Structures are given as structure tokens and as C-alpha cells.
Amino acid sequence: MIEIIPVETPSLGDRSYLVTDGEVAFVVDPQRDIDRMLRLAERRGVEIRHVFETHVHNDYVTGGPALAAATGADYHVNAADPVEFDRSPTEDGDVVEAGPRMRLRAVATPGHTFTHLSYVLESQDRPPAVFTGGSLLHGTTGRPDLLGPEHTGALVRAQYASAHRLARELAAETDVFPTHGFGSFCSATQSDVAESTIGRELRVNPVLTRSEDEYAESLLAGLDVYPAYYAHMAPLNLAGPDAPDLSAPRRADAAELRRRLRAGEWVVDLRSRTAFAAGHLAGALNFGLDGNLAVYLGWLIPWSSSGTPRIPVTLLGETPGDIAQAQRELARVGIDRPAAAATGGPAEWTGDDKPASMPTATFADMAAVRRHRPIVVLDVRRAVEWRESHVPGAIHIPLHELPARLDEVPGGEVWTHCASGYRASIAASILAAAGRDVVAVHDAYDPSTVILQFVADSGVDLARNHP
Structure with a gap:
């Protein structure tokens, strides 16, 4: 029995997938915190033998190289991508025997990027499935403007052709498993649909129900801004990022927090906006864990030309678990190590000063x-x-x-x-x-x-x- 297990990252609006036949497994588009995939494979008692990347991601730092290194898996990346690490170069039409009862066929689906690949799962144990990354999404497509305005026109036309190729070549019952489209800014529009098939997309997806000109005009007219940190993700992913260091950061006392604020550093309060308003360290910024922390902090903080934040970040949370969760979220977008952290509440963070409040x-x-x-x-x-x-x-x-x-x-x-x-x-x-x-x-x-x-x-x- 083939099992397809989504591993969701709702804060970024993405899904990764672990697929297993009960003996071996492969992974599609892993997030950087690969420990989730390793634990999942361990619980299933299976060995990860292949890792597949649909494209060089713009919205998060991939865990592909680190997961392949940790498991010895073959790492499949488009042969045309100018990566700086060893990989199994993959091209349109390539077939990978991913397990005794699992075969994956690569299909070139440019549009979100020029070198985007989808992977069709063929097995006698289940209906066909296709992992579409940022190509054909549930009710929409991946956006075509992330590589710059000079490429948007060509990519939106390519996205249309790719969607129609999938619809033409795959059976209506083929399950569609995208990476984006669950709140990610990589999606052209948002959808609340959790699952879909090629047959459903043929009925509801504008890319498959409208003419090419109508689709292109409507999609481009509806595109909004996307987070500034996206500009740094593709270079990091081409270089081959390591697994993040999620060990606990050093602890800061009230005096150090004041010093960091005076130095112009960011001290980030992770509590809810209600708790922050009731009392906080004056000068702290409120990026709550109850929202899209990584998206907005990564969007607003200044970045250096080398792809790292220019300003050190110190985290304030009620518990060590809050700090650990924030570290994980931020590592996914390349903000690797907090300068320091403190737990508790305003009474511990302000020292002799009175906590500030906000109406x-x-x-x-x-x-x-x-x-x-x-x-x-x-x-x-x-x-x-x-x-x-x-x-x-x-x-x-x-x-x-x-x-x-x-x-x-x-x-x-x-x-x-x-x-x-x-x-x-x-x-x-x-x-x-x-x-x-x-x-x-x-x-x-x-x-x-x-x-x-x-x-x-x-x-x-x-x-x-x-x-």
C-alpha cells in the first residue's frame, strides 16, 4: 500500500511530502528543518532513498541537501539548475525507480521557474499522483513573476502550457499534490481546497478553463507584492544549505536586552498582540507566534547582500518552547541563529524599569x-x-x-x-x-x-x- 503523507508548514503556506510503500520512502520538496522528515520515516520504519526537488525555491530554504546527506539518499534536481553541490541531474522524461512498487517520471513544467519539474507517481498499488510543486496548484497556479519582470511574460505563457500538458497527459483520477497554494505568496491566488485531482482542476482551475490570453491577463492583474526575503532564498538554495542549528540560544538578562535595544538591534516579542499590549519591554517589536512570524519578520528586517539579516535578532518568549518554535520558523527563511533569548514576561525583561503598555x-x-x-x-x-x-x-x-x-x-x-x-x-x-x-x-x-x-x-x- 502506497502512503502519501503531507508534512505541512502552515506559517509559510507550503507542503512537503513523504511517500512510502512500507519498505522504502522518498521525499518531495523538504523544508529546511529535516528532523520532521527523519522522525516520520523512523516512525514508519522506512529508509529514505530519494529526495526530489521540483524547483529552486524562492520562499524558503530547502532541506534537500541536508536530508540527502543525512540519509544517503539520491538528491534529484533539474540538470539545468546551476547548483553548487552534488545531485542526481534530472531532466524531462527521466524515470526513477523509487522503490519496489514506486516509479517516478519527471515532467518539465516551466512557469513558476524556467527549470521547474513535476513528478508523476506510477504504481499498481494506488491511482496515479503528480507532485506539482509551484506549477498546477489547487484551483490556481504558481506565480510567474518571482524571477523578475523581464521574465514574467514568458513564464506566464509557459505556466499555461505546463498546466495543459499535465491535463493532457494524465488521467482525470490523478491526484494533484502541490507544494505551494496553502497560503504561500508563491501562489498566484489562494485556495482553501485541501485535495484535488486532474479531473477537478479541469473543471475549476482558470488555467484550464480559460483561453491563454484570458488566463494571463487575469493572473497578472491579480498579482500582489511578495516578501522581500524571497530575493535571498534562491541563491541560498543554489549553494546547498546545511541543516539549521536549532540548539537553544544564549540567555540574555534585562541589562543585555537594554544594551541591544540601544545598539539598534531587534528585540522581538513573540507573545500574542493582546499580551504585548498589556505589558512589554519598551522598544521591543511584536511578531507573535500566533501569526506568520517568519514571513513578516523576514519581510521587514534589512538583509545584507550576502543573504543574511543585517540586524541581530533577540527573541522574547514566555517559555523555552516558544523560543524553539520561533527559531525553527526563522531558520526556514534563512534567519539562522538568534543573538540571544529571554523567557518569562515583562517583569523579567524590564529589570528596574516599568513595562510599557499599548492601548x-x-x-x-x-x-x-x-x-x-x-x-x-x-x-x-x-x-x-x-x-x-x-x-x-x-x-x-x-x-x-x-x-x-x-x-x-x-x-x-x-x-x-x-x-x-x-x-x-x-x-x-x-x-x-x-x-x-x-x-x-x-x-x-x-x-x-x-x-x-x-x-x-x-x-x-x-x-x-x-x-
């Missing part, structure tokens, strides 16, 4: 306050969200642009908001660290109710703010 509010509070006094409403959502609708009179600076545009935030009390409160708290902590008076809106943005709370008082035409 929080709802959109109803914001509307009520604006009737009586001027405030700055700062919307830190992305541009595509802003275009769909926004609060009348709000200032728009996307979160990922805020550190470089702090001087554009008007004077006065600033109320930050996003779609749910997570990004608003990051923004509020950045502004507070810069000495601004802030209120973090911990509320869900529902334009059907939020905008109506402001229109009557603002005199702004609703249609202009809620298309």
Missing part, C-alpha cells in the same frame, strides 16, 4: 473617537486590499514599507489597523519604538460594517471607498 481598540472605538478629536488612521494592509475598500480619510502605508516610510506618518496619535489585528500590532510596535503615540486596532476589518461607521461623519462617498 487597543475596535473599529467602533475608532469611529467614536474620530467624532470628537483628530487621529491618524494608518491602514497597513497591502495595496490590493486597500484598492478593494478602505476607511475614509485613512493613510495607507503597507506594513512592509513602514520602516522606510516612518517620516510619512502624520503627527499626532496614530491608530493602526489591518484585516485582523496581527499586522496592526507589528506596525504599532514599530511606531511605538520610534517614539510615537499609538493605538492598535485589534479587530476584524469587514467593509460592509466598518466603512458604514465612518461614512456618515466623514461625508465621503461610499462608492469611492467600497467598489
